[in-house]
Amino acid sequence: MAADATESTPQHVPVVVVGAGQAGLAVSWLLTRDGVEHVVLERDTVAHAWSDARWDSFCLVTPNWQCRLPGYHYAGPEPDGFMVGDEIVEWLAGYVASFDPPVRERTAVTSVRPLDTGAGFAVRTAAGDYLADQVVVATGGYHTPAVPRVGERLPASVAQVHSAQYRSAAQLSAGPVLVVGTGQSGAQIAEDLHLAGREVHLAVGRAPRFARRYRGRDVIAWMQDTGHYDRPVTEKPVEERTQDRTNHYVTGRDGGRDIDLRLFAEQGMTLHGRLAGIEDGRLSFAADLEHNLDAADAVYNGINQLIDEHIAAGGIVTAEPPSRYEPSWRPTGYAGSELAADDLAAVVWATGFTRDYRWLHAPVFDGAGHPAHLRGVTPTPGLYFVGLPWQHTWGSGRFAGLEPDAAHIAERIAERIAARTAGHVAGHVAGHIAEDPAPRMVGARASQFA
Structure with a gap:
């Protein structure tokens, strides 16, 4: 057959x-x-x-x-x-x-x-x-793009795209856009929409951030010099070893700059805490906006402090003195917020991958x-x-x-x-040795592979 x-x-x-x-x-x-x-x-x-x-x-x-x-x-x-x-x-x-x-x-x-x-x-x-x-x-x-199932509660009039599908502001219908997530993709897409003149709402998560430049150099160049990038993960605290940690947000756009969400707020972007739920056509956001902004800034200042210590230990002379980021905008009195789903044209899910x-x-x-x-x-x-x-x-x-x-x-x-x-090779040699009636050759043959 x-x-x-x-x-x-x-x-x-x-x-x-x-x-x-x-x-x-x-x-x-x-x-x-x-x-x-x-x-x-x-x-x-x-x-x-x-x-x-x-x-x-x-x-x-x-x-x-x-x-x-x-x-x-x-x-x-x-x-x-x-x-x-x-x-x-x-x-x-x-x-x-x-x-x-x-x-x-x-x-x-x-x-x-x-x-x-x-x-x-x-x-x-x-x-x-x-x-x-x-x-x-x-x-x-x-x-696989991770889209929270809570998005199923949004009306069909609200377009939904994952960050992997986002291309530009022109892709989305006119109207306010909510970006959910502030890792590298979320922060940069929110900026992209903001620079295009769109009305942007941003659900701020727990992603950290760092400065683009500090004391005259790119921060990544300083961190490379400290050996930070070469440290084995086994030297990190256990809670920092996970593959699921969100990356620090910053951008290389237009030659590179900080991404400062507080500055976005001063320029008209509306910041919210984490998206907590969607019920009866309304999106609710947690009361953690100030905490999340402060935590990101603490990482920002902490990295700069590590650079300061490296500079001091090496006796390096720089034109710029040490400095700390001090927020110029705070979400005073923020205790959570809500949005009507019907007021949104689109949601961009910058919520990572599985x-x-x-x-x-x-x-x-x-x-x-x-x-x-x-x-x-x-x-x-x-x-x-x-x-x-x-x-x-x-x-x-x-x-x-x-x-x-x-x-x-x-x-x-x-x-x-x-x-x-x-x-x-060893098996092949062993087979020949077993069949060879001349023991005097064993040592010679074995020595060839020693």
Whole structure:
């Protein structure tokens, strides 16, 4: 009987990399350099998130000099600038052209499962199956837009978009817009709408912030000098090690500047506390606005104080003296607030993303659904992660931290290949020794592999 036409013999590949964003490309460059046969499987197109899931005015919040991938560091004319969306896409395209990675685009991985033998993995895709000795998951930590179900209580007249779908103010119907969330995306989108002249309401969450520049330099440059970005996550307090922490808000727009929500309020933006609920056509906000603003400012001043201590300890001379941020606007008497849903034209949910590893059938997750790993190496032999936030240091998951993180995984891959090769050679030699009637040759042969 003929075999089912839908069945095919899986293709063996020593290493499968899942995801062709910057993390997967970084690993691929290292494997290519080392002569390790591999394939990179990408459900969409290479680095598609930078072109398909960013708003029109999007730019990096980290300086260009921090854009470092294995074998490919930013070498453009503006190391202290901030690349905008098209420039990031172009920069990554240059990386791809520099080594021609073995990427198979539009090849979604539907399942990765360790083999029953304990040696290798079955990798299923819509375009065919693979048997891999090792697998690198390079899909990052932000997969599915998270939209609170409370949004289901909004009337159909209120358009709802997630930050991943937002492109510009022109995308939204005329009228007031509520932005929910003040992480990097929420704060920058609120500014984008504000600069476009829209009436903006902003539900302020608990995200921290930092200064763009302090004492004559970009704050990130100072923090790089202090070694902050290289500190292993294991040196952080336990409560600061989670992958779900909200990033500090700041912007690289127009050359880079602070994002000061209090200044927005002075300019006419309406600030609220966290969105607490929606009932009977009204949105209610918690009474935590002042606390959230003060907490963000405390982080801002705390980071500047760390820089002051670094400057003092190193005897560094700067043109600017130490300073502290002092708020010029306070939500005096704020005890919560309400909005009528009918008064809004749209809501932008800047509420982050959830993880989706349903396709990965390996016992490597903790109770919160995070991959359990040490520097990307999981308890399942041959299975790795790269590109996760807080994977090893504060810089992990960003361009600045990918090079060492990817190098660590590439080294572990090479070690397993070497161990497997050595095992095959040793087994081959042992077989010959067992059949060899001349014992005098044993020592000589064994010494060749000592």
